[in-house]
Amino acid sequence: MKEPLLKVEGLKKHFPVRKGALGRVKGHVKAVDGVSFSVMPGETLGIVGESGCGKSTTGRLLMRLLEPTEGKVVFDGKELTAIGSEEMRKTRRDIQMVFQDPYASLNPRHTIGKILEEPLLVHGVKDPKERKRKVREFLEIVGLSGYHATRYPHQFSGGQRQRIGIARALMTNPKLIIADEPVSALDVSIQSQVLNLMQDLQREFGLTYIFISHDLSVVRHISDRVAVMYLGRIVEIAESDQLYEKPLHPYTQALLSAVPVPDPGFVREQIVLEGDIPSPADPPPGCPFHSRCPFRMEVCKSKVPALSEQETGHSVACHLYPEEARGNDNKTLVTEGSL
Amino acid sequence: MDSRQKVLGVSGLRTSFFTDGGVVPAVDGVDFDLYRGEVLGIVGESGCGKSVTSLSVMGLVPNPPGKVTGGEILYGGTDLLKLNERKMRKVRGNEIAMIFQEPMTSLNPLFTIGDQMVEPLRIHRKISKKAARGKAIDMLRLVGLPRAEEIMNEYPHQLSGGMRQRVMIAMALICEPKVLIADEPTTALDVTIQAQILKLMKDLNERLDTAVLLITHDLGVVAETCSRVIVMYAGKVVEEGPVREIFRNPQHPYTEGLLKSVPDMRFKQERLDPIPGNVPRPGSIKTGCRFAARCPYAFGRCLEDDPDLYETGDGHRARCFLREGKEAGAYEGALAEG
Numbered sequence A: 001m002k003e004p005l006l007k008v009e010g011l012k013k014h015f016p017v018r019k020g021a022l023g024r025v026k027g028h029v030k031a032v033d034g035v036s037f038s039v040m041p042g043e044t045l046g047i048v049g050e051s052g053c054g055k056s057t058t059g060r061l062l063m064r065l066l067e068p069t070e071g072k073v074v075f076d077g078k079e080l081t082a083i084g085s086e087e088m089r090k091t092r093r094d095i096q097m098v099f100q101d102p103y104a105s106l107n108p109r110h111t112i113g114k115i116l117e118e119p120l121l122v123h124g125v126k127d128p129k130e131r132k133r134k135v136r137e138f139l140e141i142v143g144l145s146g147y148h149a150t151r152y153p154h155q156f157s158g159g160q161r162q163r164i165g166i167a168r169a170l171m172t173n174p175k176l177i178i179a180d181e182p183v184s185a186l187d188v189s190i191q192s193q194v195l196n197l198m199q200d201l202q203r204e205f206g207l208t209y210i211f212i213s214h215d216l217s218v219v220r221h222i223s224d225r226v227a228v229m230y231l232g233r234i235v236e237i238a239e240s241d242q243l244y245e246k247p248l249h250p251y252t253q254a255l256l257s258a259v260p261v262p263d264p265g266f267v268r269e270q271i272v273l274e275g276d277i278p279s280p281a282d283p284p285p286g287c288p289f290h291s292r293c294p295f296r297m298e299v300c301k302s303k304v305p306a307l308s309e310q311e312t313g314h315s316v317a318c319h320l321y322p323e324e325a326r327g328n329d330n331k332t333l334v335t336e337g338s339l
Numbered sequence B: 001m002d003s004r005q006k007v008l009g010v011s012g013l014r015t016s017f018f019t020d021g022g023v024v025p026a027v028d029g030v031d032f033d034l035y036r037g038e039v040l041g042i043v044g045e046s047g048c049g050k051s052v053t054s055l056s057v058m059g060l061v062p063n064p065p066g067k068v069t070g071g072e073i074l075y076g077g078t079d080l081l082k083l084n085e086r087k088m089r090k091v092r093g094n095e096i097a098m099i100f101q102e103p104m105t106s107l108n109p110l111f112t113i114g115d116q117m118v119e120p121l122r123i124h125r126k127i128s129k130k131a132a133r134g135k136a137i138d139m140l141r142l143v144g145l146p147r148a149e150e151i152m153n154e155y156p157h158q159l160s161g162g163m164r165q166r167v168m169i170a171m172a173l174i175c176e177p178k179v180l181i182a183d184e185p186t187t188a189l190d191v192t193i194q195a196q197i198l199k200l201m202k203d204l205n206e207r208l209d210t211a212v213l214l215i216t217h218d219l220g221v222v223a224e225t226c227s228r229v230i231v232m233y234a235g236k237v238v239e240e241g242p243v244r245e246i247f248r249n250p251q252h253p254y255t256e257g258l259l260k261s262v263p264d265m266r267f268k269q270e271r272l273d274p275i276p277g278n279v280p281r282p283g284s285i286k287t288g289c290r291f292a293a294r295c296p297y298a299f300g301r302c303l304e305d306d307p308d309l310y311e312t313g314d315g316h317r318a319r320c321f322l323r324e325g326k327e328a329g330a331y332e333g334a335l336a337e338g
């Protein structure tokens, strides 16, 4: 059996909240609160959830751009959470990030050529001719042209800048790319171009993706498996088709039912959730979703449901499961394909 | 169609920005009518002129550098473009109200929600402070806010994003305007909150009979909320029609391309079908069809002449030479002029 490329266990990040002149720690924002998953080589894991649920923090923890409060990240057999900074620096050539706003991460005073050469320099490609050749090659791979190397970031449109962001991530031949909302700032006609490009590159270079997005339609399109986050935890994870066609967690069901579908003839039962997402600085006890869950039971208010596998490869964190344990009293609550 | 009551009639609207880099024709001859009680969508990608169209209707185009340079905006027999600022202020909020993507642009952080709700009532309606407060509380309840009385004494920053958006809708509707313009009202919100707000807007549109002009870049939002839609591209209306018609049977290649390029959550598609090229900056294309460079059907004439809006069905029009003469007759006159 193949080994996962990435394995994450019990990952947590609690940001201290400081108050007052002395900056005393008053509490913690539990941005990521015990996340576990693994990613197989060549696959795309989508991470979805509403703003503030901890998607970006998870991405940054994987690259150790942030130090985890707890938990383990194992990449390609190496425990990243246990190695020193020099070894981590070397490992970064294998894990690259693509961000939502490429403009913010492209130095406006540098030419595209210089920007793209930088990762090569960092990782020891000493021959300038070789660097220039690679820059031209990758510009063409992402659908731009070699002559673009002499231009500056502001001379490109949003979609072209994202192509540059992707080219930069590819320069070091990474194995894993963590893309955090890579198409969220793009117009729909451009979004589909970039999504197609990412799929082509995955095939061509055997890349593994973690694709973070709040857009459930985009995530279904690009992902093999999908994890749904809520208040710093994964509440459901499954193969993409399973998750979208037979969501088990009440939050996933509500989330999917709220996504506007571009078909005026489409009718469905919408589950409109009451209220707002609670603050991760003061999450509710028990199930993090219980304050908004239409199926809340007494046990949900005090006991945290563990993520457990219900069907092969389909895990959910909810006291409604396994269904047998509930007897037959509320079977009807979970309707198949609530889309 | 004539049985419907027209509340707003925009024709030949042109709005340009006079910048150091030259004149930017952001809105380049836009026509549409808005009928009582309907939800009309305006959809299009960034920079196509959606916001400038709505700001033009509200008389809020920043001047300088912007200026409405032509056209007519008829509201109840009056051309709003001819009103002075004092008269326009009476229309704004009272007759036509607007809500924005970011509620903080229309909420003042220094005043309580109550003060901000009561003020327009005191300006536009001569009612007592007490009656105004009562009405404000009713309105907050109507938009589904819990603890309406307490919220009256709270400041905007004390509320969540979804709650602020509700407050803004309550504020916009408090004088019972005939027209509500909503510019990307849910774009900054999470999907579950977006569903709440869209449901609320549809509810209020039905209950109060307010005509809504809903601006969005999201085709899903259009499909779920609007009855008619206008598609804009590079400062022009390229297609207009009933939502069902436009989604089932788009007549303009741009609309067709847009519909094909969005992923649909219900299916697994192998590959998306994007529109090639980039979204043009307004004014960058001077002759011919604005979409020609990206259009898979473009032919010789598309690069030289500017197509008109041709009628293709009942209330359905498309700005594309391929549709010319499909239902000629009524349009021959217009064609000869253009």
Ligand SMILES: Nc1ncnc2c1ncn2[C@@H]1O[C@H](COP(=O)(O)OP(=O)(O)O)[C@@H](O)[C@H]1O
Binding pocket: A015, A029, A030, A031, A049, A050, A051, A052, A053, A054, A055, A056, A057, A058, A280
């Ligand atoms: N550096 C930080 N310090 C304190 N809180 C943070 C920091 N970064 C993120 N957070 C908080 O952690 C939570 C999760 O944030 P994030 O991972 O950015 O969510 P998402 O990407 O899903 O929108 C949010 O409540 C956010 O405010």
Ligand SMILES: Nc1ncnc2c1ncn2[C@@H]1O[C@H](COP(=O)(O)OP(=O)(O)O)[C@@H](O)[C@H]1O
Binding pocket: B017, B019, B024, B026, B044, B045, B046, B047, B048, B049, B050, B051, B052, B053, B062, B065, B066, B281, B282
């Ligand atoms: N204040 C301004 N100054 C100069 N140009 C502007 C200004 N506001 C808008 N524009 C121009 O008008 C065009 C249309 O803008 P807008 O209506 O905001 O687009 P959208 O369809 O995204 O709402 C933009 O492409 C921009 O070039």
Ligand code: SF4
Binding pocket: A249, A250, A251, A287, A288, A289, A290, A291, A293, A294, A295, A296, A297, A300, A305, A317, A318, A319, A320
């Ligand atoms: S554990 Fe309880 S509150 Fe949480 S999602 Fe399941 S039913 Fe709802």
Ligand code: SF4
Binding pocket: B252, B253, B254, B289, B290, B291, B292, B293, B295, B296, B297, B298, B299, B302, B307, B319, B320, B321, B322
């Ligand atoms: S007029 Fe020509 S270029 Fe324009 S949309 Fe029609 S076919 Fe395409």
Ligand SMILES: [Mg+2]
Binding pocket: A055, A056, A057
């Ligand atoms: Mg994020």
Ligand SMILES: [Mg+2]
Binding pocket: B050, B051, B052, B183
């Ligand atoms: Mg806009």
